[in-house]
Amino acid sequence: MRDNPVFKIVSKILFGPIIIYGLYVQFHGDYGPGGGFQAGVIVAAAYILYALIFGLERVRKIMPNLVIQYIMALGVLVFAGTGIASIAFGANYLDYSPFADKIYKAQHLGIIIVELGVGLTVFAVMLGLFYAFAGFKPKK
Amino acid sequence: MVEFWVNVFLVALLVVITFYIIRLKTLIAIVALSGAYSLTAAAIFVNLDAVDVAFTEAAVGSGISTILFLAALRYLPLEEAHQTRYPRLSLSLCIIVGLMLIIAAFELPNFGDPNAPAHLHVAPRYIEESYPLFHIPNVVTNVLASYRGFDTLGEVVVVFTAGLGVITLLAGSTLSMRFVKIENDLDKTNKTSKEDA
Incomplete structure (x- = not known):
């Protein structure tokens, strides 16, 4: 069934738009429904669709296991690091107000950075889970 | 309706x-x-x-x-x-707990009741204060990423830990592959040392 040209072409056409939609959900989360959690899952879904049609190995070439693990940790570090940055500016942990002169600018900035961290971790974990389940080889 | x-x-x-x-x-x-x-x-x-x-x-x-x-x-x-079995004890336990939950559900406030306790605590403050202060229309995002940022950090750490656990357990990671390699190397050295002895 994988050799069906319809699946191949449709998955190739959809790969880009799904990622762009994920980015829209990521960075538009303050104005519409969405945010890091949903965006991470959507972007991961693009890679999983590609893996379902073209096989795990080809996706592993563009998104290797090691990169996935780094992105997983990077997301948490971005989130937690924002809190540390607040402390460095002299405010409470995860208080965004010192990031800009106006409070709404500071909140915008803080929320976007934090949501980016959420999105990175969720994306990497979802893809990592898929790799783990799909690429698991039971011992004989 | x-x-x-x-x-x-x-x-x-x-x-x-x-x-x-x-x-x-x-x-x-x-x-x-x-x-x-x-x-x-x-x-x-x-x-x-x-x-x-x-x-x-x-x-x-x-x-x-x-x-x-x-x-x-x-x-x-x-x-x-x-084969699915229906043991009497479990069935009666399920029915009793279910009935208790249904009876308790009658005590819940009506759906959309503005005087429900959940709507009187911090929610009014979030709804009234967040837009004039943040200029962000989605209150959910405000609560998630700003008011309750610490909770969300915890959630992200939970997701991270879960992913790490699964990847480590299923040996799909380069980390555990490295461990497998070390184990193989150890086996080889053990064998050669035994042969030497």
Whole structure:
């Protein structure tokens, strides 16, 4: 069934738009429904669709296991690091107000950075889970 | 009124799907039905105006989880192995707890009641204060990323830990591959040392 040209072409056409939609959900989360959690899952879904049609190995070439693990940790570090940055500016942990002169600018900035961290971790974990389940080889 | 009957229909659909999930034995059908369950739940959330939750439920519940279940199904037989039994004790326990929950549900405030305790605590402050202060129309995002940022950090750490656990357990990671390599090397050195002795 994988050799069906319809699946191949449709998955190739959809790969880009799904990622762009994920980015829209990521960075538009303050104005519409969405945010890091949903965006991470959507972007991961693009890679999983590609893996379902073209096989795990080809996706592993563009998104290797090691990169996935780094992105997983990077997301948490971005989130937690924002809190540390607040402390460095002299405010409470995860208080965004010192990031800009106006409070709404500071909140915008803080929320976007934090949501980016959420999105990175969720994306990497979802893809990592898929790799783990799909690429698991039971011992004989 | 229309909303009410749509909700009744969707909840009835959930009950039907659950019944079939319990009765069916073919695992792939059960996975497909659990995806349908999540999608119906997402529709209920949309109907209750909880769009963000519906979004998550549709993407995670009926999207990614179904795929992960299907991927895990490759290592399982096609059908459930054991015969379903109905032990009297468990059945009566389920009925008693269910009845207690139903009786307790009558004490809940009405749906959408503005005087419900959940709507009197911090919610009014979030709704009134967040837009003039933040200029961000989505209150959910404000609560999630700013007011309750610390909770969300905890959630992200939970997701991270879960992913790390699964990857480590299933040996799909380069880290554990490295461990396998070290073990192999150790075996080799042990063998050579034994041969030397």
